[in-house]
Amino acid sequence: MKKIVILTTETIHHAFFVKELSSSFGEISVYCEKSKGNLFPFKTSHPFEIRRDEFELNKWFFGKKISIADIALVKSFDSLNSPQAIEALSKEEAVVVIAFGVGRLGKEIINLFPGKIFNLHGGDPALYRGLDSHLWAIYHHDFSSLVTTLHRLDLELDTGNIVMQGDIKISRGMAIESLRSVNTELCITMALTLIDCASKLREVPSRKLLHLGRYYSAMPTELKEICVGRFEQYSQQVV
Numbered sequence: 001m002k003k004i005v006i007l008t009t010e011t012i013h014h015a016f017f018v019k020e021l022s023s024s025f026g027e028i029s030v031y032c033e034k035s036k037g038n039l040f041p042f043k044t045s046h047p048f049e050i051r052r053d054e055f056e057l058n059k060w061f062f063g064k065k066i067s068i069a070d071i072a073l074v075k076s077f078d079s080l081n082s083p084q085a086i087e088a089l090s091k092e093e094a095v096v097v098i099a100f101g102v103g104r105l106g107k108e109i110i111n112l113f114p115g116k117i118f119n120l121h122g123g124d125p126a127l128y129r130g131l132d133s134h135l136w137a138i139y140h141h142d143f144s145s146l147v148t149t150l151h152r153l154d155l156e157l158d159t160g161n162i163v164m165q166g167d168i169k170i171s172r173g174m175a176i177e178s179l180r181s182v183n184t185e186l187c188i189t190m191a192l193t194l195i196d197c198a199s200k201l202r203e204v205p206s207r208k209l210l211h212l213g214r215y216y217s218a219m220p221t222e223l224k225e226i227c228v229g230r231f232e233q234y235s236q237q238v239v
Contacts, residue, residue, distance in 0.1 A: 003027035004195060005092050005113075007080055007099040008068070009035060012056040013184040014101055015068045019060075020188045022072050025195065029092060030068055031085060032076045033102050040217065046224040052177035059181060081106045096198040098191055099153055107155055115203060118163060118194060119153040120187045127213040129158035134168075134179060136216045138227045143234055146170065148183055150190045152206055157215065161206035164190055172238040176231040 004025050008014045010032055022028050038044055057063050068074050077085040086108050097117040099105065110117055123133025124145045137145040146168040152160035166186050168179070197204050219227070 003029055003092065003094060005089070005094040005097040006030045006072075007033070007097065007102050007105070007109075009033050009101050010068060010076075011101065012053055012060070012066075013180055015066055015071060016056070016060045017100060017184055017188055017191070018068050019071045021191060021195075024192060028072050029094075030072050030074045031080060031089065032068060032074055033080045034076055034078050043221040044218045044224075046221050046228070048177050048224070048228050051175075052180055055175075055177050056181050079103070080109065085109075086112070096195055098194070100187065100191075104157055105153060110153060110155065116198070117153045118204075119151055119158070119160065120190065121149045121151060121158050122183050122187075123147065123149065123158075124165070125149055125151065125158040125162075125209055125213055126211045128216055129213045130216040132216060132219040134183065135219045135224060135227050138176075138231050138234075139219070139223055141230065143170070146179075148186045148190065150187075150194060151209070159209060159212055161208055163194065163204055163206045166190060170235055170238055172235060174235040174238070176228050179231070 004021060004027065006018060006021065006028060008018070008030065018028065018030055057065065075088055079085065080102060089109060089112055094113060094116055097113045099117065099119040121133065123137065124147050127145050128136050134146055137143065147165050148168060149165045150163045151158070152163065154160040168182050168186060194204065
């Protein structure tokens, strides 16, 4: 039976993403890539991320800790590019495959789902590719680039044809720990639209990405501190 396949990692916002798609589509299969911790030679964590997790738990799950396995069928792998993961994925008859918050996927996976595999990127790939794209936009005072992009997944990072983009709505006085939740809710809307489109059309329309933005790595803790202040200052001025 054909289904929706989600490639993701175990986080609160990914659990909510799966929950919302599961409520609309019964046939969902989730493949989780296990977290490898901080792989960078510098600190990346910041206290606002703890506040963010608490905010999301309270907003979506009444403060109760939850895992994706509580919501849907999950298969977990150290890497989605592993032979074991690829073998399992090869048995899926998917209407659409959505990657949300996973590492770089190899050609073996992409070739399994020609024309059916897409990625959700928190940013504008014409300007910001890679990691922490929203934070890098904030760091550069580029609040107009607080967008989310749904694009076709290809071998390079965040270079696939654009299917749709949407602006993240910043409300007056909004705290930075709320940003990821607003982005996630936009990702859900995009995913539902994609699935509807894929079920009706032979091919999902997309447009070529005309300019490749700079690739950014993870943001260091010190720069995240700057972003917290800049976002607060900006949101206080939102009309």
